[in-house]
Structures are given as C-alpha cells and as structure tokens.
Amino acid sequence: MSEKLLFPTFNVADAFDKKKLIDAYIRYFLTRTQSMFKWEGLPETLPQKWLEYYLQVNGNAFITKVDNNLYAFTGGIGGELNAYYIPTLYTVANPALNISKSYKIDVDGVLCYNDAANIGLIPMLNKYAALMAENVISLKMATITARATSVISASDDNTKRSAEEYVRKLVDGEIAIVGESAFFDGIKVQPTRQAGATAITDLIELQQYLKASLYNEIGLQANYNMKREAINSNESQMNNDALVPLIDEMLTERKTAVNKINEMFETNISVSLASAWEDNEKEEQAALSNQLDNNEGGEENDRSEEKNVE
Numbered sequence: 001m002s003e004k005l006l007f008p009t010f011n012v013a014d015a016f017d018k019k020k021l022i023d024a025y026i027r028y029f030l031t032r033t034q035s036m037f038k039w040e041g042l043p044e045t046l047p048q049k050w051l052e053y054y055l056q057v058n059g060n061a062f063i064t065k066v067d068n069n070l071y072a073f074t075g076g077i078g079g080e081l082n083a084y085y086i087p088t089l090y091t092v093a094n095p096a097l098n099i100s101k102s103y104k105i106d107v108d109g110v111l112c113y114n115d116a117a118n119i120g121l122i123p124m125l126n127k128y129a130a131l132m133a134e135n136v137i138s139l140k141m142a143t144i145t146a147r148a149t150s151v152i153s154a155s156d157d158n159t160k161r162s163a164e165e166y167v168r169k170l171v172d173g174e175i176a177i178v179g180e181s182a183f184f185d186g187i188k189v190q191p192t193r194q195a196g197a198t199a200i201t202d203l204i205e206l207q208q209y210l211k212a213s214l215y216n217e218i219g220l221q222a223n224y225n226m227k228r229e230a231i232n233s234n235e236s237q238m239n240n241d242a243l244v245p246l247i248d249e250m251l252t253e254r255k256t257a258v259n260k261i262n263e264m265f266e267t268n269i270s271v272s273l274a275s276a277w278e279d280n281e282k283e284e285q286a287a288l289s290n291q292l293d294n295n296e297g298g299e300e301n302d303r304s305e306e307k308n309v310e
Helices: 018-033 048-058 122-145 157-172 181-186 196-217 244-265 275-309
Strands: 037-040 060-066 069-073 076-081 087-094 099-104 109-113 150-154 187-191 270-273
Touching (some): 018 122, 048 060, 060 244, 069 087, 076 099, 244 275, 270 275
Antiparallel strands (some): 037 270, 076 087, 087 099, 150 187
C-alpha cells in the first residue's frame, strides 16, 4: 500500500504540481467511494474504513483470525495454482502483530476481492486523476494568458520605463498621460490572439465531462450537458444502464466473501449498498416495478379488447 495515499502532505504551493495534484484527486475520490457500502456486524478489530480501503486500493484483502480476533491484511498472492490457475497462498507481514507467514486461502482465512479481476479502483482513478490534473493546469495557463490582451515592446530603456509607468498608472486607476511623441515612435503594440474565453469554456466543459465519466463508472448519475441547452428526462436517464455493472460486481464479491467469513468464523456480518448508491438501487427497483405493472396492465387491456371483439 502506498504510504503517501495514507498520510499525504499537501499545501497551496503544490496545487499545480502535476504528480501531487494527481495524488490529491485520487485521495479526493477515495473519500467518496468509502460511502459505497454499508457493513454490519464487523468486530472492532476489523473496521470498515480500512477494510474498504484495502479492497479499493489493493484490489483484495485477506481476513483471518489472530489471537482470536478477526483482522484484514494486505500482502502477496502465491503458492501452487488450483484447477482454475488461482494461487492458493496469501503471504502476510505485519510487524505490529508480529506476523510473517503464508496462509492457505479458504482454509486459514478468506480472500476478499474488490472485483472479479482483482484490480481495485486505483487504475481507473489514476486515469481520470491524470486527465483532470492536466486539464486544471491547462485551465490555469489559459486563465493567466487571458489577462494579456496585447503585448507592448519598447526600443530603448527610457521608452520601456515610460511604458511601464503608463501601465502601472492604469492598473492603479490613475489617469495616464503621455508627454512625448517619441513614446509612440519607440513602442509597438501587438494584439494577442483573442481565444482565451473560448479556451477556458472548453476546458471547464472537459473537466465536467471527466468528472461525470468517473462518477458514472463508479455507479453515480452525473450528466454533463454538452448541448448548452435544456435536456429532457429521457436524455438525462440514457446512461442509467451503464451505472450498475461495476458496483453490482463489487457488491457480489463482498457478499461472496461475507458468506465465507460467516461460515468459517461463525460471525454474523452483512454488507449492502449505502448512501447515493443505495438510493440509485431503490430508484431502479421502483422504475422496474412500475414498468412491470404497466406491462401487466397493458396485457389485461389487450385481453379485454380481444373478448369484446369476440
């Protein structure tokens, strides 16, 4: 596990350092994904915060008993492969508990996966964080360059000082007066390209698109309107089907692990969707129920019409 993700150092001066900005975005979104699931029945030695953190960052966590207490560990998967070429050992090194050993998976403990591919969320978060960091830096540069509506060049030091004084007085809100025609003969004013406002608008839209795409991938509805006009309810719901596959898979893996843990260690742990993800599931179930009711009502009307025709 990356120590910098656990205990970061970040200040205002780092705001546009690309690597630190990427790390900050990843941590920013990990705080949100902590609310994905609701675990119940966990013992004190197995806090939800760190269990979810292990799963989302490392892709897996090994749960076993030490001194009759349940703990979650991160480590390395290895050992002989089973019939499906899956490793059978999980190696743990934990100085705090004085542990350095290899456990048999599904014998000594349960290996809980974040997803079927054992990937975790970091690769996906890193991709969007890198793109958003690049975009924010571009937005910063576009904002700065938008200040320069023209470039003044001077042919000598005296003219340069006069031009600087002229600009300074304008900035200070004073009336600036040019006393010599030599000033005009010695300077040249070059207008800059007036695309700053358009570039800033495009970068803001790109940032919204990247955020919405990431939220959609982790199962949250976040529509981005690129049409610059109102959208109807059908358009706003177009991507609903794309929201659920990943979050459903993550929930399935957790429930599979919970069943094994309860059976192996005689616990009563459960896991379900939480927060906005739970609300989305309820809305989907309600919409599906309404659709089924409407379909049944339509079939009954069709049968009634057939009887009337007879």
